[in-house]
Amino acid sequence: KRNTAQLQALDAAHHLHPFTDHRDLGGRGTRIIERASGVYLWDSEGNKLLDGMAGLWCVNIGYGRRELADAAHRQMLELPYYNSFFQCTHPPAVELASAIAEQAPAHMNRVFFTGSGSEANDTVLRMVRRYWDLQGQPQRKTVISRINGYHGSTVAGASLGGMSAMHEQGDLPIPGIVHIPQPYWYGEGGDMDEGEFGLWAARQLEQKILELGVDRVAAFIAEPIQGAGGVIVPPATYWPEIQRIVDQYGILLVVDEVICGFGRTGEWFGSQYYGIRPDLMPIAKGMTSGYLPMGGVIVGDRVASCLIDQGGEFFHGYTYSGHPVAAAVGLENLRILREEGIVDYAREQAAPYLQQKIAALAEHPLVGQVRGVGMLGALELVRDKRTRERFPGKGAAGTLCRDLCIRNGLVMRAVGDTLIMSPPLVIQPQEIDELFDKAWRTLNMAAEELR
Numbered sequence: 298k299r300n301t302a303q304l305q306a307l308d309a310a311h312h313l314h315p316f317t318d319h320r321d322l323g324g325r326g327t328r329i330i331e332r333a334s335g336v337y338l339w340d341s342e343g344n345k346l347l348d349g350m351a352g353l354w355c356v357n358i359g360y361g362r363r364e365l366a367d368a369a370h371r372q373m374l375e376l377p378y379y380n381s382f383f384q385c386t387h388p389p390a391v392e393l394a395s396a397i398a399e400q401a402p403a404h405m406n407r408v409f410f411t412g413s414g415s416e417a418n419d420t421v422l423r424m425v426r427r428y429w430d431l432q433g434q435p436q437r438k439t440v441i442s443r444i445n446g447y448h449g450s451t452v453a454g455a456s457l458g459g460m461s462a463m464h465e466q467g468d469l470p471i472p473g474i475v476h477i478p479q480p481y482w483y484g485e486g487g488d489m490d491e492g493e494f495g496l497w498a499a500r501q502l503e504q505k506i507l508e509l510g511v512d513r514v515a516a517f518i519a520e521p522i523q524g525a526g527g528v529i530v531p532p533a534t535y536w537p538e539i540q541r542i543v544d545q546y547g548i549l550l551v552v553d554e555v556i557c558g559f560g561r562t563g564e565w566f567g568s569q570y571y572g573i574r575p576d577l578m579p580i581a582k583g584m585t586s587g588y589l590p591m592g593g594v595i596v597g598d599r600v601a602s603c604l605i606d607q608g609g610e611f612f613h614g615y616t617y618s619g620h621p622v623a624a625a626v627g628l629e630n631l632r633i634l635r636e637e638g639i640v641d642y643a644r645e646q647a648a649p650y651l652q653q654k655i656a657a658l659a660e661h662p663l664v665g666q667v668r669g670v671g672m673l674g675a676l677e678l679v680r681d682k683r684t685r686e687r688f689p690g691k692g693a694a695g696t697l698c699r700d701l702c703i704r705n706g707l708v709m710r711a712v713g714d715t716l717i718m719s720p721p722l723v724i725q726p727q728e729i730d731e732l733f734d735k736a737w738r739t740l741n742m743a744a745e746e747l748r
């Protein structure tokens with residue numbers, strides 16, 4: 298067995314990482330995570346870390362559930378692979394599609410499977426354009442999305458996303474995708490009160506539709522709560538106004554549930570939390586609790602009936618669409634979420650306690666704003682609470698806290714100077730206490746260094 302230094306040397310020589318500045322590893326080398334159980338990770342040095350991020354917002358049922366490994370093992374022996382192209386299917390894909398449709402809003406009854414959330418959003422772009430072609434309005438191609446939204450890393454996903462750093466690398470977005478402001482009141486609300494700002498941000502959509510001409514607009518896409526953008530919780534006025542606008546102009550509504558789906562908000566889907574009526578919902582992550590890669594698009598009846606009844610064959614699909622082993626794991630994950638009442642536990646017990654603890658962090662001198670919904674939380678670091686002045690060196694305070702967190706045995710993510718948490722839904726009250734003890738200790742240490 299190779300030791301840490303040997304693994305790090307090989308990693309440095311051969312592994313090109315996603316979202317990593319290879320020059321900037323602080324002389325430490327990459328952190329090697331070796332095993333996990335429940336809400337904890339262990340690295341190759343034997344350090345135990347509480348995973349406040351559930352991996353990348355995905356390990357909803359927690360680590361180490363043998364039932365998922367057993368489901369994968371059984372399925373690999375029974376049928377390790379077959380496709381769902383050309384009038385074929387297999388039992389795990391059928392069972393999973395129907396189980397997901399049962400949990401989805403009543404008007405959404407079909408699932409198109411993909412291998413990831415990014416592929417789900419590529420599928421969305423093709424589906425909405427296909428829908429309008431079939432409606433005899435092929436000029437309706439433009440998709441409106443939001444600045445600082447995240448919809449994946451493929452060309453379509455990164456284009457739909459509104460991350461300027463991603464757009465700058467690779468000449469994105471592709472044509473036919475335009476971005477409107479995000480509903481980020483704390484950072485961009487100016488003098489408006491929160492409710493007023495929520496309406497203003499939603500009406501940016503209406504303005505953009507009118508500017509482009511409604512007959513050119515295919516869809517609006519957004520996350521219920523922007524995750525990678527910094528857990529941007531929209532004001533309460535935002536989603537009802539968005540719903541009014543998409544209904545009034547008849548454009549399709551795509552709600553990206555890749556993070557919010559499968560219980561993250563305390564409801565099965567973020568759309569249900571906000572009472573939104575989407576036409577399409579991209580999903581991934583919590584769909585298998587990250588145990589195997591899988592994504593999909595839950596398709597509402599309006600789009601499904603058009604694609605099927607008028608469209609005939611949709612020339613689109615992935616070798617791994619509905620992969621039988623991933624589907625078997627997804628099905629077992631869904632069974633556990635349901636039978637163990639994990640979404641109810643998140644809504645009724647874990648989330649209220651987590652949110653109470655997050656709210657208390659607002660007292661810390663470094664914390665300008667706290668926000669959160671369900672099992673998502675964020676704390677935004679500022680130098681001056683009253684003026685909201687930031688620390689110098691964009692994101693440096695966030696990075697410092699993230700690194701101090703690790704030293705204190707906790708994983709949190711930094712988005713600029715915002716610290717984020719999204720722990721497994723199964724986290725227990727004493728583990729939530731531990732998470733926040735470690736977060737407080739981290740903030741105190743950071744305050745010393747930033748003074």
Ligand code: PLP
Nearest residue numbers: 413414415447448449555556581
């Ligand atoms: N959509 C949202 C809202 C996400 O947060 C992500 C990933 O973080 C994606 C899409 C892309 O999913 P994947 O990384 O599985 O391609």
